[in-house]
Amino acid sequence: MSATPVAALDLGDLGFGRGAHLLVQRALAGLPPGGRLAVSGRDPALRVHLPAWCRGRGHRVEWPDRGEANELVAVVVRGSADDDRWFGAERAGPALPSALSSRPPARWGLGARGALLEAGGPEARFDLDDRDLVWADIAPHLYAQAAARQWDPQTAVPWDDPFALPADVEAAVVQVMTYLVENEQAALVVPARFVGRIHPHFREVVQLLAVQMADEARHMEVFSRRALLRGAEMGTSSAGGRQSLFTLVAESDFALASFLLSVLGEGSFVDLLSFLHEFAPDPVTRRICWLAMQDERRHVVFGMAHLEHQAQSDPLLRDRLRAAIHRRHDSLVDTAGLNADVFDALVVLAAGGWHPDDVSAGFDRVQALQHAMDQGRQRRLVRLGFRADEAAALSALHTRNFM
Template sequence: MTGHRVDLAGLGLDRGGHLLLRRALAPLPRGARLSVYGYDPALRVHLPAWCRTEGHRLEPAEPTSARGPVAIVVRGEGRDGQWAGASRAGSSRRGEVEKAPPARWGLAARGARLEEGGPEPYFDLDDRDLVWSKVAPRLYAHAAARQWDPGTAVDWDEPFELPPDVEAAVVQVMTYLVENEQAALVVPARFLGRIHPHFREVVQLLAVQVADEARHLEVFTRRALLRGETLGSSSVGGRASLFTVLEESDFALSSFLLSVLGEGSFVNLLDFLVTHAPDPVTRRIAWLAMQDERRHVLFGVSHLAEQSAVDPRLRDRLRAAIERRSDALRDTAGLNADVFDALLLLSAGSWRPEAIEAGYAHVQRLRHAMDEGRRRRLERLGFPADEAAELSALHTQNFM
């Protein structure tokens, strides 16, 4: 009789007894004998089937007494043996990803042991160079830690009074922001189901980006309706400009048009509103949204910079995307005139001629800052300074 034993008492294998058996066998060497005690009537039926499944051998116990063991389990390879030749879905170390994870990994956690067989879901964005950035894990952690609640991060009841025409200008700008943020939400959402789950930090980061844009939609809409019930205007040119981003199905080109060019310029616009907002609520929501948008831009630039380092043809594709979009929007009016006028009035602060003149200068400096920012980001992607300037000039006048 072996000294190794486990007493299941009245617990059957179908009610959790298998866990006690597995725990008792785990530290034993192969060939060791474990006496199984218990009085569940189904043990004698369930034990042989369980041993076959788990890779152990069952021996009958010597009938010494009614209180003796039900059977003897001889330790085999067990579950570890069954998994001995199993492959893994890459490494579980953070940030260490495979170049081309196979479809058979499916939804398995990165680094998990893989049982053979199962479905092979198709993810067309399954190449590391197409989606990955070294900054993705750190950027996701940053994004997750800095989520904010629209209901508490903004003091919606903070008192302020604006002249009707200034309030109308705020409403128009908020309407424009809502329109653009709707596009900025849809674009990353469309790629979530196409990226191989092996690149989970990128999927997580894009999911947070979608959540960011959802919050922006909420706060911009809420500010627009804070003092009234009517939104501003939406121009054909503005909607056409956003549609050219929506219809881009290539991940790299979509990220380029949205994050590197559009949201990059949007950061400048939000900074402009932080400076010239006529009330504390507008200033606060512009500042909150700007922090999120800076993160979106950083990921877009980082991942495209890494991709361009391994794919020398990428810059040609990026250039073609800008030129194609410029040609498509050649006959549109560009920035909604109502938005331009609203920005001018907000930065002017009054209707005095000299104030309007100063406001106009502020808006022109905004356009210049947007252009400079686009140039810097294009140069970061490897474009020469003169070409970066040329391509920046082709960017839509609708900012996004």
């Protein structure tokens, strides 16, 4: 004699084609393996659909009674599968970032981390599928911080604040803004080249890089807008500067691109933005440089954390970083480096006047900026494991174009 069912479910006229399986699934979820559920209903296709659905999920159906006229009564015996097993699926991986897979398989594809994965489907290929190649433990925190600190270019900047600058000072601002736009365009393109190559299992890194791209897009907007704010045309763009930036865009290795862009380039860029914030001749320039500086600091933090993480598992990483610096230096050795118009514009802004003593002081301040950039690069190189003397030598090889 069959055991007595411990639960009952009346489907009424609802059939599996209109959602009856949701009610059956919910009722079974509350039963232990071997638990029994009496299912009744009047849908004529229930006799076919119920056992088919149960077979796919490891449950058994018994037919102890035909029930009343036009009503089906069956008993579903819960199988031994986990409560959350759907479609014969298996867990794709742990749901918590602290339990990331070190090498997620291609068959996980675009499946959400921790989701139950139906068998079959495409095997999407993401070549950056090794945790040690892309991860940093700080990535989830940085993404949350970045998302919370997004700012609106229209409302965060005092575009309408009144100010008037001498024509030559305004021209210096325009030239520097033109240079900043070029650098930010490169800083957007570099992560854009890698986002589609990173396995979605490492979603916090993908999200962080996506926000980083949004940061750079905003910077391009506000720097362009400031350049054109008083009706001037954009400044000059040097061939050497563009070639220097192109070496960043052309780098196909994620670690090396992060190193050259974030650790060396954007690290120096933070110093430049701090300098411009200090010597900005108007409130709009001061504000946009401060806002961009906060974003760029976050980019540098991730670049450093990512490379420090990778260095723990790859003893040859420093050799590759060293070679990347030499390779970039050799490719740019015949270029002019920093646009002379940009250097002169920085001197004008730092001088704050046209007396010879003012210009001399402005020149000294720009040289102090370059020294601060060099010292910052050295500190970051030492953090990555280079000796102090080698860090100094490698920093000296960094492009004169700052980024």
